[in-house]
Amino acid sequence: MPITLLLLLPALALVGGVFLWPLLRYGWLSLQASSVLTGLVPVPNGGANWQRLLADARFWQDAAQTLRFAGLSLALELLLGLAFALLLHRPLPRRGLVRALVLLPWALPTTVMALGWRWILNDPFGPLNGVLRSAGLPAYGFLSEPATTWVFTVLADVWKTTPFVALLLLAGLQAIPAELEEALRLEGAGPWQRLRRLTLPLLAPYLLLAALFRLAQALGVFDLIQVLTGGGPASSTESLALYAYLNAMRFLDFGYAATVMLGMFALLLALSALVLLVQGLRQRLQQARGLS
Amino acid sequence: MPAGSQLSRIGFGGRRLRALTAFLCTLALLACCGAGLAGLGSARPVEVSVLMPAPFADATAPLVAAFNREHRDLQIAVTRGPLDTEALSDLAISSLLLGDTPYDLLLMDVTWTPKYAAAGWLEPLEPLLGDHAMEGMAPGAQLGNAFGGHLWRLPLLADMGLIYWRTDLMAAAPRNLQELQATAADLQRRGVVPWGYVWQGRQYEGLSCVFLEVLRDFGGDWLRPGDSREAELDSPQAVAAAGWLAELVRSGVTPAAVANVSESESLQIFGAGEAAFMRNWPYAWAELQKPGSAVAGRVGVVSLGDGTQGSWGFSMLRGSDHPQQAAAVMRWFTGEPTSRELALRYGYTPVWQSLLDDATLQAQLPLLPVLRQALERTALRPLTPLYAQLSDVVQRQLSALITGADSAQTAMAEAQRQSELILRAAAPAA
Amino acid sequence: MAKPLPPRGGHTLPLLAALGWSLLPLVWQLLTSLRTPEALVLQGPGAWLQGWTLANYRQVLQGDPPFWRYLLNSTLLGAASTALTLLLAIPAAYGLQRQRAALRGALSLLLLAAAMFPYVLLFLALLELARALGWGNQLLALALPYAGLSLPLAVLLLRAAFADLPPELEDAARLEGLNLWQRLRWVLLPLLTPAIASTAILVFLFSWNEYPIALTWISRSDLLTLPVAMARIAGSSVYAVPYGAFAAATVLGGLPLLGLVLLFQRQIVSGLTQGAVKG
Numbered sequence A: 001m002p003i004t005l006l007l008l009l010p011a012l013a014l015v016g017g018v019f020l021w022p023l024l025r026y027g028w029l030s031l032q033a034s035s036v037l038t039g040l041v042p043v044p045n046g047g048a049n050w051q052r053l054l055a056d057a058r059f060w061q062d063a064a065q066t067l068r069f070a071g072l073s074l075a076l077e078l079l080l081g082l083a084f085a086l087l088l089h090r091p092l093p094r095r096g097l098v099r100a101l102v103l104l105p106w107a108l109p110t111t112v113m114a115l116g117w118r119w120i121l122n123d124p125f126g127p128l129n130g131v132l133r134s135a136g137l138p139a140y141g142f143l144s145e146p147a148t149t150w151v152f153t154v155l156a157d158v159w160k161t162t163p164f165v166a167l168l169l170l171a172g173l174q175a176i177p178a179e180l181e182e183a184l185r186l187e188g189a190g191p192w193q194r195l196r197r198l199t200l201p202l203l204a205p206y207l208l209l210a211a212l213f214r215l216a217q218a219l220g221v222f223d224l225i226q227v228l229t230g231g232g233p234a235s236s237t238e239s240l241a242l243y244a245y246l247n248a249m250r251f252l253d254f255g256y257a258a259t260v261m262l263g264m265f266a267l268l269l270a271l272s273a274l275v276l277l278v279q280g281l282r283q284r285l286q287q288a289r290g291l292s
Numbered sequence B: 001m002p003a004g005s006q007l008s009r010i011g012f013g014g015r016r017l018r019a020l021t022a023f024l025c026t027l028a029l030l031a032c033c034g035a036g037l038a039g040l041g042s043a044r045p046v047e048v049s050v051l052m053p054a055p056f057a058d059a060t061a062p063l064v065a066a067f068n069r070e071h072r073d074l075q076i077a078v079t080r081g082p083l084d085t086e087a088l089s090d091l092a093i094s095s096l097l098l099g100d101t102p103y104d105l106l107l108m109d110v111t112w113t114p115k116y117a118a119a120g121w122l123e124p125l126e127p128l129l130g131d132h133a134m135e136g137m138a139p140g141a142q143l144g145n146a147f148g149g150h151l152w153r154l155p156l157l158a159d160m161g162l163i164y165w166r167t168d169l170m171a172a173a174p175r176n177l178q179e180l181q182a183t184a185a186d187l188q189r190r191g192v193v194p195w196g197y198v199w200q201g202r203q204y205e206g207l208s209c210v211f212l213e214v215l216r217d218f219g220g221d222w223l224r225p226g227d228s229r230e231a232e233l234d235s236p237q238a239v240a241a242a243g244w245l246a247e248l249v250r251s252g253v254t255p256a257a258v259a260n261v262s263e264s265e266s267l268q269i270f271g272a273g274e275a276a277f278m279r280n281w282p283y284a285w286a287e288l289q290k291p292g293s294a295v296a297g298r299v300g301v302v303s304l305g306d307g308t309q310g311s312w313g314f315s316m317l318r319g320s321d322h323p324q325q326a327a328a329v330m331r332w333f334t335g336e337p338t339s340r341e342l343a344l345r346y347g348y349t350p351v352w353q354s355l356l357d358d359a360t361l362q363a364q365l366p367l368l369p370v371l372r373q374a375l376e377r378t379a380l381r382p383l384t385p386l387y388a389q390l391s392d393v394v395q396r397q398l399s400a401l402i403t404g405a406d407s408a409q410t411a412m413a414e415a416q417r418q419s420e421l422i423l424r425a426a427a428p429a430a
Numbered sequence C: 001m002a003k004p005l006p007p008r009g010g011h012t013l014p015l016l017a018a019l020g021w022s023l024l025p026l027v028w029q030l031l032t033s034l035r036t037p038e039a040l041v042l043q044g045p046g047a048w049l050q051g052w053t054l055a056n057y058r059q060v061l062q063g064d065p066p067f068w069r070y071l072l073n074s075t076l077l078g079a080a081s082t083a084l085t086l087l088l089a090i091p092a093a094y095g096l097q098r099q100r101a102a103l104r105g106a107l108s109l110l111l112l113a114a115a116m117f118p119y120v121l122l123f124l125a126l127l128e129l130a131r132a133l134g135w136g137n138q139l140l141a142l143a144l145p146y147a148g149l150s151l152p153l154a155v156l157l158l159r160a161a162f163a164d165l166p167p168e169l170e171d172a173a174r175l176e177g178l179n180l181w182q183r184l185r186w187v188l189l190p191l192l193t194p195a196i197a198s199t200a201i202l203v204f205l206f207s208w209n210e211y212p213i214a215l216t217w218i219s220r221s222d223l224l225t226l227p228v229a230m231a232r233i234a235g236s237s238v239y240a241v242p243y244g245a246f247a248a249a250t251v252l253g254g255l256p257l258l259g260l261v262l263l264f265q266r267q268i269v270s271g272l273t274q275g276a277v278k279g
Helices: A003-029 A048-055 A057-089 A095-107 A110-120 A127-134 A149-174 A178-187 A191-219 A223-228 A240-250 A254-291 B003-010 B014-041 B054-070 B085-097 B110-118 B177-189 B205-217 B236-250 B256-260 B263-271 B283-288 B323-334 B336-346 B353-357 B359-364 B368-374 B387-402 B408-426 C012-033 C045-049 C055-061 C067-097 C101-116 C119-133 C139-164 C167-175 C180-191 C193-209 C212-217 C226-231 C243-273
Strands: B046-053 B074-081 B105-109 B154-160 B162-166 B195-198 B275-280 B299-302 B307-316
Touching: A003 A254, A003 C067, A003 C101, A003 C119, A003 C139, A048 A254, A057 A095, A057 A149, A057 A191, A057 A240, A057 A254, A057 C012, A095 A149, A095 C012, A095 C193, A095 C243, A110 A149, A110 A223, A110 C012, A110 C226, A110 C243, A149 A191, A149 A223, A149 C012, A149 C139, A149 C193, A178 A191, A191 A254, A191 C101, A191 C139, A223 A240, A240 A254, A240 B085, A240 B387, A240 C119, A254 C101, B046 B054, B046 B085, B046 B323, B054 B074, B054 B336, B074 B085, B074 B323, B085 B105, B085 C119, B085 C212, B105 B110, B105 B323, B110 B307, B110 B387, B154 B323, B154 B336, B162 B283, B177 B195, B177 B236, B177 B275, B195 B263, B205 B236, B205 B307, B205 B387, B236 B256, B236 B387, B236 B408, B256 B387, B263 B275, B263 B283, B275 B283, B283 B299, B307 B323, B323 B336, B336 B353, B336 B359, B353 B359, B353 B368, B359 B368, B387 B408, C012 C243, C055 C243, C067 C101, C067 C139, C067 C180, C067 C193, C067 C226, C067 C243, C101 C139, C119 C139, C119 C212, C139 C193, C139 C212, C167 C180, C180 C193, C193 C226, C193 C243, C212 C226, C226 C243
Parallel strands: B046 B074, B046 B105, B195 B275
Antiparallel strands: B105 B307, B154 B307, B162 B275, B162 B299
């Protein structure tokens, strides 16, 4: 076996162990009825769980809500993350300290900062409402209005994870040879043109990677929602992961929980395939344009 | 140089060497056996492991330390669980799912008991504690511990929902919910307080507790009494109860922010003097009397109707290595002396009728007479392994209702429909 | 390798905005940590003149075991996870990059798919594994699932970094007679330091903040990692939310992190100014 494949094996083995086993186990569980009603003893029930999933309005509602959350979150993070990465790439005064401070939100545990956000968004005592009040505006129920609560959960998520995207993109920026940028500048290209013609194309693989990872993470949002709203108000912020968790740990319905988790995973794969497809199509389009 | 050849140089030849080796081995063997026997004889202390939420662990820590000092043969090891009770349940369930749990006792919420029992995780207690373990406990405190012919849990404390009112804003406590609503609206209209009545309206278990109290007050019930397989959420009483809560929010007596208010937020609002009434558990009383509170000394407490019972009790996990000792620890934790200490130091609601009737305790704990009266009758949430699903249905519908969705009629009809689906699924197995 | 760009003005405003965005909520946490619970709800002009206290810090620091113990546990575990991940990811990334396009694409897709499963849902199945293998209550055993969960991202990131290196570099080294290990050690890895540093930070922070797996694998108080220990910070009752104490724990837990990230930043900067490949 060529040495290059051998180098891959240990990593693949560990990844396989950590991911494959749960997936297989959930696959098996999804074909069983295993809940308090069966005394937690798995009883094969064919595809009953899957039939239930397809007809489960709550699953699809949560899927839509999770997609909505992930979409807005991703869009904001990519924009902000790129802006931060470009900013941090520059020779700023005390660049190290600035970078560390900008990266700090990512460094803190989700559950603790979620509690912090719950307080910041508190109606009526939180500081955000304090700012509103001092501006003469009425207090707002950031986390109690069903139509807009999800936007503020996105805010808390974007605040925490933008540094992650920024770091990813920064790694990509550092790989761009400075001579190329210099050459473009000497040609007279302004900053936006340099961004469009040089930076973004070279950053594309990192952007795609960041997008896919953040999409997956956002689709799996759980602790943030649980602490901020518990899924409410009016179930408007309930995510798929929260639904799966409810089924497993509260309702003790493990068969169905496994089905929900695999359903989530299937949706994720479909979405990623879509993103990659679009990306591939765009690349082919660009190549075609380049050739003509 | 190998030891053998060295020894032979000093004169330890073959046979003597073997004899010495055999002698040393026998000595070693005897030493081990002796140590083992000595260990058996000197009764290494049995350690009973208890998992409880952090606040309870902190409160009972001095008492546990005293117990451990007094008893050489029995030690209690308390594991501080997460603050959030759901996270504690996760931790317990995770360890139980793998069949080999390190805990003997679990301090758990009353609504978990049927679920854990149906999952086969609990040890029935009557063989260890006898059939009269709860004799002497207040009626309201006894609920929720025994069902299916077995005793599954011994209560440590039994809370119930109470109404807190501002003694400086009204002459007397309201006698029923309608009076509460009228007084609250009046005070708010006159601008005395920004809000009339705060309660827990976040989409979580607390909302179910609030709803049950109002439901009982309107004469309805969650499940049909006597038949735990039929829900009664679409009865006129249930619709009226849900409608009453929605009306509170719609009319502004209760702030719309209540849709994300749990116990701590409602305490903050009432404690800052911003509301005339609050629904909360007994713990809030002590918090409101603290020096920094804006309403210290101006708060009264009353029990209107059947308060939802919220009790914490000990269950023994199946597979415990020392059930007898665990039962002894359980009896100690829930016994009268410990209960008295916990009541005096931390204001825990005692479950023993004798303590509730005790005049000296009543003198030291001003809340005790109210608790005593409240514990005569409490509202128990449905005692079924499917309670989590049923509560989830009610939470969803109520949260939608109080944030402006259609009408109480449609909300409760939907709640009834979904509850029926859940209960019907259980029917064949029941 | 990118040279530092000449300093240019006009970045003060974006800089302040970025710092404000990142730091204001944390500043608020700092303030909350110094307030009594009653002071949190005070409104009006006099609100900020009273209610200051160090009680929250006292509560957090006087726990048993002491707070620094959790920091130590998290640091050890983070270092172990990072080391293990890098040890496995660097060769894997190199190997992946050297594969034929078809195999490389397929494996990359698999790794991507693996990384996308929301890991919070894996914890139940992983717990079964832990019990079966007897890894419960062993701090460093956590490094294995953490490395497993971080590897996909690490491998993909490092593979992209390997791909950015000009192939002539390695060819030149091979012609000079360096074997694989020497090529990696002396030629390729030094050029990858920024990417490695970035990857290391990501892995370390993931390990630092991870909660559900740590919660269920470890129950011994002295082995707890920081997030799990923080979840056990209690108020006076099950219904009390100790905002102040949590805020204090956030501050205390964030300070060493700030220091660590600061240290790492120097690595990146020095990596940038190292000798670069010309042309």
